[in-house]
Amino acid sequence: MLDYVTGYLSSNVTPGQAGNWVWALIYILLIFLGISLAVMGMVWLERKILAHMQIRLGPMRVGPHGLLQPIADSLKLLLKEDIIPENADKVVFWLAPLMVVIAAFTVFIVIPFGPTHAVTDMNIGILFMLGVSSLGVLGIIMAGWASNSHYPLMGSLRSSAQMVSYEIAMGLAVVSAVLMTSFNAGGSGTLSMIGIVQAQAAQHTWFAFKFFPLGLVALFVFAVAMVAETNRAPFDLPEAESELVAGFHTEYSGFRWSLFFLAEYTAMLAVSSIAVTLWLGGWMRPFPSWHGPAITIPNFWEHAAPLGAVDFAFSLVPAVCFFVLAAFAFIGTLRMPKHPLMKIQKGGLGALALVLAGIGLVLLIPPVRDRIQDIFWFVAKVAVFMYLYIWYRGTFPRYRFDQLMKLGWKVMLPMGLGVLIATAVVGVLV
Amino acid sequence: MVPITTLHYLVVAAALFVLGTIGVLTRRNVVIILMSIELILNAVNLNLVAFSRLYGLHGQVFAVFVITDAAAEAAVGLGILIAFFRNKETVNMDEVDLLKW
């Protein structure tokens, strides 16, 4: 058993390519759990960050600093009554949230969290991702139509028009990034997600900074289009509460509503992962080809091998991050009011600090450190995009529908086309 | 079980083609007729891709062309449908019996 595990850990292909379905299943389960946890965390963070942007406190009651709020939220959603409207089309009403969730989660099959940390590596990876994520819009239309009510129908019509328009700009931006993979020494591009990151490693640059400013412009087009694709502010017209109540999910309640919610945040994570993989170097750390002077670290688990100083410093970052989080939690514990009622909260926060510090210590172990680095950098880059989503929501006013269409067709589409052509021309000339 | 040969795929494609033809010939709703046309095009595509395993990649290239045609056909067909619906308040094919009004 242990041999099996260690035997896998030393392999250098994804489980899907190795045909190892046990590990593929384990990866799928881990990704599913990780995404669900990340969504719960996102909900808490979004409320907290929005609150702090508006000089409020946000959830404070359930747990220390509202840390248990997501659990309370999900319990509430699961216990709520699940209403199916009288005149709704039952089958389609039941199918729609499933379709949205499946489309959002299936995308994660090809996302590379590290050189071997993906369920599988398809040679049509990015095409598959774009295709499957575009299936989500079908679920939204079905939900709006099956509700047999006006607001959801309007919301889903808006949503489908918006998502179809912005998909084109998104596709053009993606094509310009795929085109960049072909400017290797070998001269052959790739659509595979792992191949795209490896091409960035081979060209010693993130594609966001290649052919400055072309990569950045493409990333900008993609970043705008991905906000529109996921129906988030400032492009959240399909669920604009001042105009359409809640858009396509007005008639949904309880568990089905929470499926839509889960799908929305999962789709946000998915498109952010695409952006990270295509333009921000995927699992690679910042300055991946800067190793620094070789140093020898005394190492109790393995033989001491010479290692670049910069490599070593960057490999400590994940553990340090957890130590910083633990320190925050610990300071929070110390600053709790000395009231007998706060005793449980104080204990909880202290335990959280200990757990975080423990994870930090585990991350210091050299084999773990080597393995976990890739995942850490990937997740950190995705987290930046998720913070941007919240920031947009706190900052920008909502677009009007005609402005949205004008932006999509008259600004983003020509911009994407221009970047694509310019990338091709520069790539041939350079 | 018998191994899957090209003939298996061709039979599936033929069945889909026949289904699509029935839809085009017998339904009244224009939207469903257009969808039946999509079924026919997909049957053709399956045929082309199945043959590409026998004779090389030409079949797959043609399948891409057929998908392009399907997109163009759907756009124009649905545009005509909207114009028609605006004038006659119906989507039934057998009520399209005027050349001019």
Add this chain to the structure above:
Amino acid sequence: MNPVATPFFFYFLSAMALISGVLVITRKNPVHSAIALIFTLLSLAGLYLMLYAPFVAGVQIILYAGGIMVLFLFVIMLVSVSRVERESQFNKQWLVGIAATAALGVLFILVYAKGKSVFPERTVQLPEQLNTQQVAVWLYGTYMLPFEIASLLLLVAIVGAVVMAKKRI
């Protein structure tokens, strides 16, 4: 890597394609037909994957299921009339239509039965890893002119759709 359980997946996917194909042409409500058609398209994409055509499968999902079907659903919602469901669904020539298609089906079966020996037994082993590159080489090499004509066709279709559907241009 050899594909696993090929016969099972083939029968599963083709059964799904055919059953939802039957649903497409029998449902009263066009939205139900459209959803059935989506399932047909997705299972056909699976069949393309089994035929070592990953690029066509990807294009099928992204263009058909994600593009054309959205257009269909959009238009169905624009023109939805509840009256349609209560009217008769089949036109007056349905008997002739079914007879004609049955004849077509018999023709297919005869051709396949007779022509079994025409198809070569060998299959070309297409390298799956290079599929996309090779399709691209064909598209931009031998089929350059048809490719350009296809882009022109799409442009014409866009203009045509706008002219048809827009009230005042």
